[in-house]
């Protein structure tokens with residue numbers, strides 16, 4: 001039988017039930033396992049939130065220590081995997097390298113590819129959480145042609161990641177606690193967001209019983225698009241273009257409103273949030289503080305603030321309920337920390353990984369689960385007769 005309901009972009013279709021993340025888009029509410037994002041962003045650590053998302057409850061100190069220890073012991077990559085990284089050209093996009101790295105990780109850990117054995121799923125989850133910062137940092141190091149460092153188990157998750165990204169073999173990397181806290185917050189804000197494009201991709205690939213590494217790598221690929229996680233890179237490039245070309249903000253906003261221009265206000269708009277994105281609100285608060293601390297130029301931040309102000313008072317954006325989303329201010333922070341724009345989306349992926357893992361596991365724990373298999377409404381020709389090539 002043919003499908004009867006058409007819903008392009010799944011605007012009205014729920015693909016699953018889930019007990020992980022709650023969003024009320026009209027009220028600007030986001031909760032992980034029932035805990036408001038504002039509380040988690042301020043008080044929790046990223047690994048605590050990863051535990052919450054995956055296992056459903058906040059960990060006790062003992063549970064957290066055991067979980068962190070297991071993750072730390074899985075940060076080291078097989079040396080041959082590093083060879084794969086070395087083979088990418090200088091300047092390769094970190095999201096391409098990261099997706100390839102996650103797929104390769106599965107090939108190096110063939111003893112935890114079963115989707116039916118809970119012990120293997122647990123091992124693969126820990127392996128992914130442990131290896132992802134190393135993979136992301138090496139993607140950065142290989143893109144700039146610098147040597148890879150080994151992770152240090154005595155360091156925390158974020159500390160390790162920053163040292164692997166910015167440390168050098170000759171010098172001790174100085175860890176700034178304010179910057180670590182900022183990354184804890186940013187990663188928490190990105191950790192899950194129900195059935196967005198990348199999470200739906202993870203679930204769809206997972207629904208075919210493809211291994212968990214294949215699902216996560218697919219999630220990274222979906223996230224790389226500029227309408228999704230790639231927006232953080234696109235926002236900074238947009239601000240840089242306005243700056244370089246000396247464009248007037250009002251002029252730029254007029255360009256955006258002219259649909260023929262094909263120019264979008266990147267970092268604005270959201271399928272679900274029609275009031276404001278609570279993540280953007282928290283990030284905006286941090287951006288000013290961090291930029292001042294790192295002594296980074298505030299020129300682009302001032303421009304972003306002016307752009308936001310102009311858009312929020314413009315009928316085009318008011319009528320369409322377009323507000324800044326999570327990606328509007330993050331790039332400015334990442335840039336101030338020293339990351340090139342190309343690397344921003346890999347930071348989003350690092351934050352989103354626990355959510356993808358939690359969603360994959362929730363899906364596989366459901367005895368009623370089915371392979372994802374949408375239907376279509378066929379609009380093409382029917383019942384034609386083949387003609388030999390010389391008669392066409």
Ligand code: CMC
Nearest residue numbers: 226227228229231264265266267268269270271320325327
């Ligand atoms: N700039 C200009 N116009 C916009 C924008 C924008 N950023 N976003 C939406 N619109 C317009 C759109 O053209 C449409 O106008 P009309 O009704 O006249 O045709 C109307 O607003 C509704 O937009 P839509 O494209 O139907 O909304 P959607 O829910 O399908 O798309 C979106 C959501 C996030 C893809 C879109 O708002 C967008 O492209 N934003 C820019 C990219 C971006 O910042 N993405 C990050 C999203 S949040 C984090 C994440 O998912 O990674």
